Amino acid sequence: MVLKAFPWTLVFSIAMALAMAIYGGLRPRGRPALGVFMGSLFSVAFVLALTLAALGVSWEAVPSIWNTELFSLASSGPVLRLGLRLEPAAVLMCWVALALYLYVFILESVFLGRSEQKSANSTKNVTFEAAALGLAATALAWFSSSLWTALLGQVLAMIAGARVYLRLASSDRSADLSRIFLSDIRERGCGLILMVFGAAISAASGASLDWVGLSGQTIPEMGVTLIVLGVMLQAQIFPAFGWSRIESQRTPTSARVRLLVSSPALWVGFATLYKLSAVLSESYTGLFFGVLAATLLTALSALGVSGASCAFGLIQSSLVGMSMASLFVAGARTSAVFFLISQLTVWAAALFFRGAPHISESKVHRRIWAGFLVALAFGGPGFASAAALQGLLASSGGAFGILLVSVTWIALAMAFMRLTAHHANDLTHSVDEKLGLSQAASTAFRVSPVVLVVLFSLAILWCSDPLGSVGQLEGSLGLSWSERFFGSNAVAQGETFQIMLWVWMGLLTLAVSLGLPDRLAGMKMRFLRLPSEGYSFASVLDGVVVQATKMAEALLGAGVWGFFPAFLFRLTRRIAAIGRAVKAFDRLLVQTLEEVVRTLVEVPAKAVQLAHTGSIQVYLLFTVGLALSMLLHFFVQLTR
Amino acid sequence: MTTFSLTTMILLPFLGAAAQAIFVNPRVARWVALSSSLLSTAIGLAVLGYGLAGVASDAFTDRLPWVGSYAISYELAVDGISRVGVLLVSILFPVLIASEWGRARGARGMHALFLILQGALLGTACSQDLFLLFFFWSISSVPVFFLVGIWGGEKKESAAFRTLVTSALGNALLLGAFILIYYSSSPHTFLMSDLLSVGVPEKMIRVAGLSLSASKVAFLFIFLATALRAPIWPLHGWFTQMVAQAPASVVVAIAGAVVPSGILVFSRLSHGLFPEIFSSASGAILVVGLINIAVGTCALLLEKELSALLAWITITQVGLSMIALGSGHESSMVGLVYQQLSMSLALAGLGLVLGALRSRGATKWGSLLDEGSGVSLLDVPVAGVVTAFSIATVVGFPGLCGFIGQSLIVLGGFERSPWIAVLVGISCVLLFSGLFGVYRALFFSPAASDERASTSTLDLSLREKGYLIPLVVLMVILGVYPKPILDEIKPAAEDLLKRVHPRQVVEPNPTPINPEGTPVEPVIRPSLEGR
Incomplete structure (x- = not known):
C-alpha cells in the first residue's frame, strides 16, 4: 500500500508545484487564495510522499527492493523509460533538501530585522513557488529510475530559477536583472542540451540508462563526457560561470535568491552524476582531471572577484565541483557525504552573512x-x-x-x-x-x-x-x-x-x-x-598567500580570462561569418535557379505569345515569305 | 463490412467548405466550418483510439472500385504511421480555423480553403491507391495558392504563383513516377497492397536513346517531388518567399501539416515500393539531411525577420527528418514519425503566437532585432509561456514531445555514424542559441520595458488562449507519456524497415493440397507484420 501510494503522491506534488508556478506567472495579480490552496496541496503531498518513502524503503540495505520500478510512465522498449524507484539515498537527500528549504523560511524569519521582513514578504510567494519547484526537481532526480527521468528534474530546476527571476523582474525592470536571467537560462539550456545528447549517445550503445545494472555496460565516452559537461554548465563551474560573475548594484543578489536559483540545479546535477558513479569510477581519468582542474580554477577565480556575493557563488560552485570530482575516485557514498556537508556549509554561510547585520544574539x-x-x-x-x-x-x-x-x-x-x-x-x-x-x-x-x-x-x-x-x-x-x-x-x-x-x-x-x-x-x-609581533610563521604564510594570489590573478587574468573571452568572441564571429556566407550562397543559388527557370520558360512563352498576339509585321513577313515560296515552287514546276 | 468512417472523416471538411458558400451569415458560416472540422477531428481521434485499443486496421478499410479499366480503386486504410498523419492534421486544422475567427474580411473563404486542405491531407494520409493519393495530394496545392494569393502581403501574387508552379511541378513528377510504377507492375495496378506484396519489378525504359531503370527513375521523381513540396534545400526558394508573404495561419498550415504529410508519404513510398534503391540511396539522403540542418541552423542564427524564422526552423526539421530516413534504424524511423507530430504542434504554437502579437502591432514582421521591436514578457505572460514551450519543443527539451522524437533520431543516427550525433548536437546547441536570442529580442526588449502602460492589453485573448494552451498541454503530455503513440508507430515502422532489410519468412500455404491433389510447395514472401 505504501509502495503504491508513494509514486502517485510524489507525482501529484510535482504537478501541484508546476501548476502553482505557472499560475503565479500567468496571473501575478490573480487571486492569491488559489495560489495558497495549491501551495498547501503541494506541501501536504510532498511531505506525505517523503514520509511514505521513509516508511516504505528498506533501511536494512536489501538490494532487491531497489530493483523495483514503482512507476513507469513511458517506455519505448529498453530505450526511453521514465519511472521512479525507491532508494535510501534518495529518501535521505530529499529529507535534507526539505529541511534546508524550511530552514530558509523559518530561521531567516528569526534572524531578519522587522524592516527587512516587511520587504521580504513581497517576494515570499515567489520564493515559496521556487522552493516548491526546487524540491520537486530534487525529488524527481533522486527518485528517478533512469537518466531520462533525471533530465526531467533538470528542466524543473530551470523553471524554478526562471520563476524567481520573473517575479523579481515585476518590481525591478532593470536591464541588469534581465541580463543575469537570460545568461543563466542560456547557459543552463546549453547544458541541458548537452546532457540530452549525452544520454542519447549513451543509449545508442545499447545501454538502457536505467540506473540498475548500469555498471558493467559499455557506454561511449562521448556520451558520459557530454553528460558531465552538461552538469558542469548547470553547476556554473569554469568556464561557464558567466551569470555568477555578473555583479550589479541594482540587482537583488541576496543569498536567498542565489540559493533558490542555483541550488535545485546543483542537487539535480549531483543526483545525475551520483547515479552514474558506477560508470564514472570505472574509467574516464581524463574527465576526472578536467573536472578537478575546472573546479580549482573556479575556486581560484573566487579570489579575484571583488564582490562577496560573487565570491560566494563561485565557492558554492567549486564545492559542487569537488563533489563531482570525488565521484570519480572516492566513491559515491563518500562524495554524497561531502556534497551534503558542503551544501549545509553553503546554506548556513549564506544565511549567516545575509542576516549578520541583524543578528541580535550575544x-x-x-x-x-x-x-x-x-x-x-x-x-x-x-x-x-x-x-x-x-x-x-x-x-x-x-x-x-x-x-x-x-x-x-x-x-x-x-x-x-x-x-x-x-x-x-x-x-x-x-x-x-x-x-x-x-x-x-x-x-x-x-x-x-x-x-x-x-x-x-x-x-x-x-x-x-x-x-x-x-x-x-x-x-x-x-x-x-x-x-x-x-x-x-x-x-x-x-x-x-x-x-x-x-x-x-x-x-x-x-x-x-x-x-x-x-x-x-x-x-x-x-x-x-600567537603574539602579533611574535613568531614570523604567520607572516611567512601571508607572504606565500600574497605571491600565490598574485600568480593566480596573473594566471586567471591574463592566461585564462585573457584567452577564453577572446576565443569565444573569435568563435562567435567565425560562426557568424559562416552563417553570412551560407545565407549569401543560399540567396545566390535561389536567384540563379530563378533566372534559369525564368529563361527556360520565357523564351518559348514569348515565342508562343508572339505567335498568338504578335505584330502585324511578323504576320506580313510570314505571309509574304510563304507567298514567295509558293510562287517560286509553281514557277519551278512550270519551267520544267 | 466497411463502415466508411474514413470516407466520412475526409468528406466532412469538403462539405463544410461547400457550406461556406451556402451560409451567407458570417457567424453561422464560421460555426459550420469549425463544427465540420471538429467532427472530422472527432472521427480521426476515434480511429486513433480504436487503434490504441487494438482494433485491427481492416475494420477501418473503405474499398470501392473506381476506374476499373485502369485498376484504379477507391481504397482508404490506416496503419500506425498514417494514424499519426491523421492525428496531426486533425489537431491542427480546428486550431487554424479558430485562429482566423476574427478575420474581418474573407473569413468564410479562408475557412473553406482550410477545410479543403484538411480533407485533402486526410485523404493523402489514408489513401491506399497511388492514383487516389496523387488525387488528394494535388488537391492540396490549390487552397495554398488562394490562401497566399488573396490574404498575403505586398508581393502575394508572386509568392502564390511561385508556390503553385512549384507544387504543380512536384505533382507532375509524382504523377510521372506513379505512371512508371503502374506500367512496370504486372498486372498493372495502382493498389499499394498489391505493389507492396510483389514489389515494383525491375523494368528498363528507353529515353532519348538511354536505357534507364524505371524504378530508379520513379524513385528519383518521387524524391524530387517531395523535395519540392517538403521543402528541401536547395529547392526551398518558394517556401521562404511564401512564408514572408503569407499570414501566420497559412504558414502554420503548410509548415505544420503539408510538409510533415509529404515526409510521411515519402517514407511510406520509398521504403515500401523501392526498398533496394532506398537502401543504396540512404547515404545520399543522409548527406542531404545534414546539409539542410547545417544551412537551416546557420541561416537562423543571423535571421532578423520574424517570418523567415519559421522557414528556417522548418528546413532544419526537414533536415532532421532526412537524417532519420537515411539512418535506417528502427529508433530513427519511430522518431521520424513522432517528430512530425511534435514539429506540427511546436510550429503551430510558435507561428500562431507570433501572428497574434503581430496583428496587435506588438511586433514588426520585418526586422526583429531592432531596438523596440519587441514587448515585455510581464505584459504578455501567456504569449511568453506559449512561445517558450514551443521553442523548447523545437530544441528538444526533456518533458516535451520534441525531446522524444529528437532523441530517438539521434540514437538511430549514432548507430549509423557517431558524427551524425555530433553534428546534430552542435546544430541543436546553435539552434537553441539562435532561438533564445529571438526570445530575448521579442520579450526582453529594453525599450519595451519602459512602455508598460501602452502594452498592457497585448496579451492573448480568451479565444487565443483557448486554442493555444491545449497545444501546450499536448506538447507536455506527449513529452511525458509518449508510450501509446510510440507503441502505435513501432509495428508499422518495423514493417517498413524490414522491406529495406528483408528477412525471408517461410510460411506454410493455408491450403496444403492443390486441386490436383498434390502437395503445394511453401511460399516464401516478405514479412507483412503490422499491416
Missing part, C-alpha cells in the same frame, strides 16, 4: 557561528582533496609513485586550503568588525588550516602501506551507517566507506574548538604562542 553565539562555518569551509575542500588523494594513491603503485603523488597533492591541498582560508578570512574579517572577534581568534583561523593539512598528511601516511594501498575501515559502524543511508542501485557493489571521513570529523572538532575564544585564551597560554 557575541558568544556569533563567534561560535563564525568559527563553525569557517571551519566547515576549510574542512570541506581539504576533505575532498584528501579523498581524491586517497583514490590516486590506491591506483598508483611503488614507493616512488606514492612519494611523488603524495608530495604533489599535499602541496596542492595546502595551497588550495590556504587560499580558501585567505578569502574566507576576508569574509570573516568584515564580520569580525561587526561581531568583535579578537585578534587572537582571527589569527587562529588563519593558522588552523595549516594545522589541518599537516594532520591530514600524517593521517594519510599513517593509513598507507609501502605498496600504496590505503587502509579501509571495514565491518564497523561507519560502513553499515553509510550503506544504510546512502544505499542505491547506482553505487557499485562492495564499495567501502573511506576512512577520511573520520579523519575529517576529528579535524573539524579541533577547528571548532579553536574557534571558541575562551578555550583559545587557554591554548594561547599553554600551546599556541
